[in-house]
Amino acid sequence: MERTQSLKGTKIDKAKIISLEKGKLPPQALELEEAVLGAMMIDKKGIDEVIDILHPEAFYDKRHQEIYDAIYALFQNSEPIDLLSVSNQLKKNGKLDLAGGDFYLIGLTQKVASSAHIEFHSRIILEKYIQRRLISISSEIIENAYDETMDVFDLLDDAEGKLFEVTQGNLKKGAERADSLVQQSINKIQEISTKEGMSGLATGFTKLDALTSGWQPTDLIIIAARPGMGKTAFVISMAKNMAIDFGHPVALFSLEMSSVQLITRMISSETGLTSEKLRKGNLEPHEWEQLNVKVKNLSEAPIFIDDTPALSIFDLRAKARRLVSQHGVKILIIDYLQLMTAGGAGGNREQEISTISRNLKALGKELNVPVIALSQLSRAVETRGGSKRPLLSDLRESGAIEQDADIVSFIYRPEYYGMTEWDDDDHSPCEGQGEFIVAKHRNGGLDNIRLKFTGHLAKFSDLEEGFSSEFQSSMNSGFNDEVASSNFASPEDAFGPSDDDVPF
Numbered sequence: 001m002e003r004t005q006s007l008k009g010t011k012i013d014k015a016k017i018i019s020l021e022k023g024k025l026p027p028q029a030l031e032l033e034e035a036v037l038g039a040m041m042i043d044k045k046g047i048d049e050v051i052d053i054l055h056p057e058a059f060y061d062k063r064h065q066e067i068y069d070a071i072y073a074l075f076q077n078s079e080p081i082d083l084l085s086v087s088n089q090l091k092k093n094g095k096l097d098l099a100g101g102d103f104y105l106i107g108l109t110q111k112v113a114s115s116a117h118i119e120f121h122s123r124i125i126l127e128k129y130i131q132r133r134l135i136s137i138s139s140e141i142i143e144n145a146y147d148e149t150m151d152v153f154d155l156l157d158d159a160e161g162k163l164f165e166v167t168q169g170n171l172k173k174g175a176e177r178a179d180s181l182v183q184q185s186i187n188k189i190q191e192i193s194t195k196e197g198m199s200g201l202a203t204g205f206t207k208l209d210a211l212t213s214g215w216q217p218t219d220l221i222i223i224a225a226r227p228g229m230g231k232t233a234f235v236i237s238m239a240k241n242m243a244i245d246f247g248h249p250v251a252l253f254s255l256e257m258s259s260v261q262l263i264t265r266m267i268s269s270e271t272g273l274t275s276e277k278l279r280k281g282n283l284e285p286h287e288w289e290q291l292n293v294k295v296k297n298l299s300e301a302p303i304f305i306d307d308t309p310a311l312s313i314f315d316l317r318a319k320a321r322r323l324v325s326q327h328g329v330k331i332l333i334i335d336y337l338q339l340m341t342a343g344g345a346g347g348n349r350e351q352e353i354s355t356i357s358r359n360l361k362a363l364g365k366e367l368n369v370p371v372i373a374l375s376q377l378s379r380a381v382e383t384r385g386g387s388k389r390p391l392l393s394d395l396r397e398s399g400a401i402e403q404d405a406d407i408v409s410f411i412y413r414p415e416y417y418g419m420t421e422w423d424d425d426d427h428s429p430c431e432g433q434g435e436f437i438v439a440k441h442r443n444g445g446l447d448n449i450r451l452k453f454t455g456h457l458a459k460f461s462d463l464e465e466g467f468s469s470e471f472q473s474s475m476n477s478g479f480n481d482e483v484a485s486s487n488f489a490s491p492e493d494a495f496g497p498s499d500d501d502v503p504f
Contacts, residue, residue: 027131028060032121037067038108039115041083046115050122051075058129066090066099067108076183083109130166137162157314161366164321201248201331201370204241206462207449208436212407215331215370216443220361222337222401224375224390225411226382230434231374232257233265233458234411235333239303240266242331249302251329253316255339259307263298267291269459270298304329312341313359324367332367334360336374337401354400361404375401377410387423388414392439408440413453434460 036054039046051072056065070089074081087105090096099105141159144150200214215221225231235252242248254262268275271294273287283291304323308315316334323329334340337360342352357373364371377394390410395401402408413434414423421427434453438446452461 026060026135027128029121029124029128030061032125033059033061033064034108035112036118036121036125037064037071038110038112039118040071041081041086041105041109042112043115043118044081046118047071047075047081049115049119053119053122053126058126060128060132063098063100063104066093066095067105069093070095070099133166137166153314157317160318160321164325164366201242202246203238204245205238205436205449205451205460206464207447208438211438211447211449212441212444215372216406217368217370218365219370219406219442220357220364220404221370221372221407221409222375222395222405223372223409223411224377224395226377226390228416229411229413230453230458230460231411232262232335233453234434234436234460235335235372235374236262236265236458237269237460239333240269240298240301243301243303244270244297247302248331249304249327249329250331250333251304251306251320251323252333252335253311253319254305254307254335255309255311256335257307259305262305262307265458266298266303267295269457270294272457274456275458302327302329310339310341313356316340317359317363320363320367324369329369331369332363332371334371334373336376338376357401357404388412388417389423390437390439402440405440406442407438410437410439411435412437415453433463 036046036050040050054068056069056072059065059068067086067090070086070093071081073093074085074089079085083105087096087102090099096102137159140162141155144155144158200212200216202209202214203212223231223234239250239252243250252262264275264278267273268278271291273283273291277283277287304327306319308319320329320332323332337356338353340356342355342359360371360373375395377390381388381390381394389412392402392408395408411434414421414430415433419430422430422433432453432455434451436449436451438449440446450463452463453459454461
């Protein structure tokens with residue numbers, strides 16, 4: 001069949017003619033954009049229903065972006081919003097002509113009679129925006145995938161990060177004005193003042209919670225100690241408190257111990273039965289009853305354990321994003337930092353640790369959760385004469401850890417060094433005690449907090465009897481009944497094969 005035709009003596013290949021029927025326009029809903037903006041200018045109720053859903057970039061038409069930006073500015077300043085005030089705001093911004101002028105604004109208000117269904121319309125506009133973002137992200141991924149100079153793991157991480165932003169609705173924003181941030185801060189302060197308990201996540205340690213007001217979102221908390229001091233015992237005790245007493249979903253990444261070992265330690269701490277008894281199964285009838293009764297709380301607790309060895313920062317980010325998205329995890333715990341890898345980052349070990357700590361801080365900000373990383377201390381502590389109390393200078397392999405962290409803390413047990421009393425002014429007995437030393441606190445004070453340490457249960461607790469029932473009641477936020485997926489340890493794994501206990 002002839003595929004060409006003549007046009008004034010020139011042959012045209014029909015196969016090369018682009019059919020408009022096959023052309024594609026970006027997803028959009030211009031009529032709904034007009035209806036939403038018009039309704040916002042004639043009905044205050046419409047503004048209240050839409051203002052938390054849409055942002056200027058959600059609109060496809062550039063004129064609509066400018067108009068919505070003006071409406072949002074008026075809303076932030078608690079000023080009346082109508083046809084005249086929006087027009088005046090656009091004039092002040094020098095954007096009236098870009099927004100189509102007064103005639104276009106008048107036309108928008110004439111297209112609607114009320115704000116009925118405005119929330120439904122706004123969500124369709126947001127869906128179209130998300131579709132456009134997905135198209136844009138996909139195009140970037142395709143373009144970068146053809147770039148031979150890009151590292152494939154960086155490409156994967158970048159792609160997953162952008163898709164996570166879309167999933168969470170936390171799409172990249174530009175710089176925010178100070179007045180907006182001040183108002184957000186005041187609202188947060190007011191919210192905290194009207195509710196009882198912590199502003200952050202309670203740990204179950206009374207004095208520590210009083211000092212920090214709980215672990216705060218986005219904070220990077222370093223807990224460092226020499227081997228045998230109880231780093232793992234402390235975070236296990238804390239994770240159990242947070243999940244069982246307060247219902248906070250906790251993710252624990254263990255690079256040193258197996259998931260079964262960790263959950264068995266938690267069972268030991270919760271039931272009061274030693275790990276040795278649990279490992280050997282030498283339980284008396286009343287102990288079996290004790291086990292069956294007390295383990296129920298732990299089996300229902302929202303604790304997620306991943307024991308992937310030599311975990312890279314790239315893999316950690318991917319796993320953490322999924323845990324936060326799927327299970328609402330509120331805090332990440334890494335045991336411990338020096339066992340992580342930087343996923344191909346060059347340089348010496350100190351530079352690699354710097355990369356890891358920097359990425360942990362960035363991860364906390366991205367997911368809006370506190371990140372706790374355990375860390376080893378250098379041997380300088382052991383060789384130092386006199387007191388063996390750790391110092392910031394003892395942080396192993398990288399000063400960047402101290403720099404990136406919002407809180408740097410140490411665990412110190414003088415009993416470990418054969419001492420019978422504390423090496424301070426009161427020289428009180430130190431048997432069965434440990435000290436949680438807050439050596440750096442970017443947003444608060446410093447303190448040395450003494451805790452009770454029960455060695456045979458690998459458990460830290462308050463020196464006093466613990467929280468009052470009133471305090472627990474005010475802090476309790478309900479349980480998350482979801483349990484770990486098949487990729488993570490579940491409480492049913494607790495009695496599987498276990499290696500010999502390792503030092504705390």
